[in-house]
Amino acid sequence: MISPILTVPGAGQAGPASLAEALEGGAVLMFPDLDFPLSPFETRFTERPFADGKAKNVNIRGKTATLRGAAGTPEEQAALRALLIRYREFAKGLIARYLPEYGTAITLAGTSYRPFDVDRRKMSWRRDDTRLHVDAFPSNPIGETRILRVFRNINPEGQPRLWRIGEDFGSMAEKFLPRLPGYSPLSARLLAALRITKAKRSEYDHLMLHLHDALKQDADYQAHAPQADVQFQPGETWVTFSDLVMHGAMGGRYMLEQTAYLPVAAQTHPDRSPQRILARKLGRPLQ
Numbered sequence: 146m147i148s149p150i151l152t153v154p155g156a157g158q159a160g161p162a163s164l165a166e167a168l169e170g171g172a173v174l175m176f177p178d179l180d181f182p183l184s185p186f187e188t189r190f191t192e193r194p195f196a197d198g199k200a201k202n203v204n205i206r207g208k209t210a211t212l213r214g215a216a217g218t219p220e221e222q223a224a225l226r227a228l229l230i231r232y233r234e235f236a237k238g239l240i241a242r243y244l245p246e247y248g249t250a251i252t253l254a255g256t257s258y259r260p261f262d263v264d265r266r267k268m269s270w271r272r273d274d275t276r277l278h279v280d281a282f283p284s285n286p287i288g289e290t291r292i293l294r295v296f297r298n299i300n301p302e303g304q305p306r307l308w309r310i311g312e313d314f315g316s317m318a319e320k321f322l323p324r325l326p327g328y329s330p331l332s333a334r335l336l337a338a339l340r341i342t343k344a345k346r347s348e349y350d351h352l353m354l355h356l357h358d359a360l361k362q363d364a365d366y367q368a369h370a371p372q373a374d375v376q377f378q379p380g381e382t383w384v385t386f387s388d389l390v391m392h393g394a395m396g397g398r399y400m401l402e403q404t405a406y407l408p409v410a411a412q413t414h415p416d417r418s419p420q421r422i423l424a425r426k427l428g429r430p431l432q
C-alpha cells in the first residue's frame with residue numbers, strides 16, 4: 146500500500162477524527178490554506194538563495210537559534226533568522242491545534258530554509274534525497290524517538306515541491322531486513338567512545354541507517370517499487386513522520402521545514418512506530 150495524502154480542510158470544516166492516528170498509520174497530512182505570510186522585506190528570501198552554498202540548507206538550532214549556512218548582510222541574516230523562528234512558532238501552533246494528543250511530549254528540533262533546486266547531480270548516493278528513503282541520522286542516535294516534520298512550500302512563482310511517496314514501512318522492511326548486517330552492541334559502544342556518534346547507537350538506529358543506505362543503493366527498488374508522484378503547491382503545508390513514510394524529493398525550490406521529536410511512548414498507538422514494526426518483523430524486542 147502507498148502512503149496516503151490526507152487533505153485537512155481549513156478551520157470550521159470537519160476533518161478526519163484523529164489526525165494523530167492517521168499520521169501514525171503512515172499518512173501525509175496536507176493543509177492547503179494555512180496562513181504564513183512573508184513581509185515585503187522577507188520576499189527576497191524566495192527570490193534568490195541566501196545561503197553560503199556549503200551545506201544543503203540554512204538552519205537554526207538549539208535554544209539560541211544560531212543561524213548556520215546563511216548569506217547576506219547582517220540585517221538580512223537577522224531577518225532570515227527571525228523568519229525561521231516565526232516558522233518554528235507556526236509549526237508549534239499547528240501541532241498544538243491539530244495533534245493535541247501529543248501535548249508537551251513533543252519537542253522541536255531544527256528549523257531549515259531550503260532555497261536550492263532539488264538536484265541529484267552533486268550528491269553522493271547517500272545524501273541523494275531524490276531516492277526513496279526513510280529518514281535516519283547517522284551521528285545522532287534517536288532510539289525510542291520519532292521524527293515528525295512540518296514542511297511548507299514558499300515558492301513565489303507557482304513551482305510545486307515534487308515528491309515521490311513509497312509503499313508502507315512494513316512491506317518495505319520485509320524486503321530489506323533479511324539483507325541488513327547484524328547489530329553489534331560492542332561496536333555501538335566503540336562509536337560512542339570515539340564520539341563518532343553523540344550517544345550509543347541502539348539496534349533500532351543501526352537498522353534504520355542500514356535500511357536508509359540499502360534503499361538508496363538499490364536501483365531496481367528505486368525504479369520499480371510501488372510509488373506515487375505528489376505535488377505540494379506554494380502555500381501548502383504538509384506534515385509526516387519521515388522515519389515511517391517512504392519519500393524522495395524530486396524537484397522544487399524555496400521550502401521551510403521544522404523537525405520535531407516525539408517519544409514512541411507518547412504516540413496514540415506506539416505499536417505503529419517503526420521501532421515496534423521492526424521488532425515484530427524480527428520476532429523479538431530490539432536491543
Ligand code: SIN
Nearest residue numbers: 259274306392393394
Ligand atoms: C527529505 O527529507 O528527504 C527531503 C525533503 C525535501 O527537501 O523536500
Ligand code: FE
Nearest residue numbers: 274279280387
Ligand atoms: Fe528525507
